[in-house]
Amino acid sequence: MKQLKVLSLPYLVWMVIFIVVPLLMVAFFAFTTEDGSFTIENISDVGQYANIFVRSIWLALIATVICLLLAYPLAFILSRMEKHKQGTMLLLVMLPMWMNFLLRTYAWMTLLGNNGIINNLLGMIGIGPLKLINTSGAVVLGMVYNYLPFMILPLYSVMQKIDKSVLEAASDLGCSFRNTLFRVIVPLSLPGITSGITMVFVPAISTFIISRMLGGGSNLLIGDLIEMQFLGNSYNPHLGAAISLVLMAIILVIMTVMNQFSPDDQVLI
């Protein structure tokens, strides 16, 4: 047992240096002024950006729900396929992730543009050019597209573990498909749902490049706001740190709520 602990030492050191210390620094910056004295002004300044926070949470939420609705059936079908087909299908799910994140988002810019492929095709069948890009819809689309694999993979790995005999037992005992879904499959896949939601929601809420490329710069998200404080015209790392801290608090609250759904007596089932 002792030897096992030694093995975890490298990660522990890594975590302290690159996660704990930076977190403390963020907190330190958030509560200090430029000359290092204590203040809560930074935090109270964050209040004026409430609408940006609401919009970020809202868009990330929509994206997460869409991801879940898309990924859930897919993951289930995947997990029920023959083994060798599963490998191929998983590869197809992963394939977009081999491409650079920026490039993928950039591709959507040319697809959705006013003279883009989609609008050209629509034009051929007589539907006038639609405003597709630079809308919050486009931002959500970008989030869904980029983070969908992060929803599919945890769902798939949980569902794969659901034994076929469990489903057979359910139907043997006269359970309808709907009941099997809601009383057997969903409860068994809850851990996958929660980790999938976490893995989509957290990056979606803090993204900045998607909103800049697809939102046309007029759909500011929290990520953009933070980026502006560090690399933008208003160089103010203290306010930036305060915004990050508030964002972390929000995510923490949402994650705590999420964890309520995942039963800790999972092993018993």
Place this chain on the structure above:
Amino acid sequence: MKRKLLSLFLLPAAMLNLLSGCASSEKTAEEAEEEITAQTLTVSDPDYYTRFKDDGLSINVYNWGEYISTGADEGTLDVNSEFEKLTGIKVNYTNYATNEELYAKLKGGGATYDVIIPSDYMISKMIKEDMIQELDFENIPNFGYIMDNFRNMEYDPENAYSVPYTWGTVGIIYDETMVDMDEEDIDWDLLWDETYADQILMFDNPRDAFAISELLLGYSLNTENPEELADAAEKLKEQKRIVQAYVMDEIFDKMGAGDALIAPYYAGDALTIMEENDSLNFVVPKSGTNLFVDAMCIPVGAKQKEAAEMYINFMCEPDIAFANIDYICYSTPHSAAFEMLDEEVRNDPISYPDEELIAERTTVFVNLSDEANKRMQDLWTEMKSAEDETTNKWLMPAFLVLCLATVVFVLIRRHIKNKKDIF
């Protein structure tokens, strides 16, 4: 001023060109041949450059993306490797995308640079905050090539800290075939014209965007007056409805592909875009514009000051200055490099507007006070995050209801679970 993402954005366009067998490829081949004969390197004083030959020095150069001749096009010079070959000093070359990013990097510490190339207002800010140091012009004899009207600029009145590298103006790029106006009549109000709603792009940085708004209102580009700034912000807010997107480098792509009709941008980049799309034109609006200068400086804390000065001097060698300006298409303050340019380029009113226009219609940015900067930034964020009222109405309540529903759901669920546990 800002070209970091350029290569990324032009990549698909370049691929499209290949697919469609664009006619312009023949022309570029010809041009490249010309360049092969034109661009061979001779330096004025080889002894000067070989002083540190065997010392194994290295310098850190921090420059805008795509802002130096890299030898990527056939027949052009790779400036950094030429410098390394000549002097034996290794160049660690890195890029930034905005003046603010450069400022943040220097301010945050953690990295030391020997040569940086900020723009005018950032130079005066850095001088004020003791972030760059005075140059020893004994070591930069090639400063003599810099044209008189680019010395002692407002941002560096004694010309002690900087050596100008490039300059240019801001103007409007527009689609001639769609915008029905005489070139002379075009003014900044074109960007507020309802006829072109949703076809207009706008700068995604407050300094440039406010400048346009201020010019339109007849204020100074460097105003610190709170009321005037508020007016300018109001004007920008008014414009937001008809703006398609707030962008920087994306302009290359959007204008090139005809996704938008009108956009303000820097003259040098405008030329690059116009090469791609024939129907575009660039004009400096009649009510004036901003003239920007990017200049080479040495930050405080530079480890190899003399080597850095050598690099700056090298950048001012006529052959090198010409290679750079030929590659990046901006305007040069270097007299010899200017002479080496094609007659056509020298007389191009976009790159080299006549002196009368420069004197009468252009203003150089100077650094604003911290207070004015903060005010501008706050107004900008407010403008950008302001929403159309229609969305605002349901967004907030919907969010609240959702939060409430989640909480209620969680509570009920817990309640049921606790009951179950009892049995």
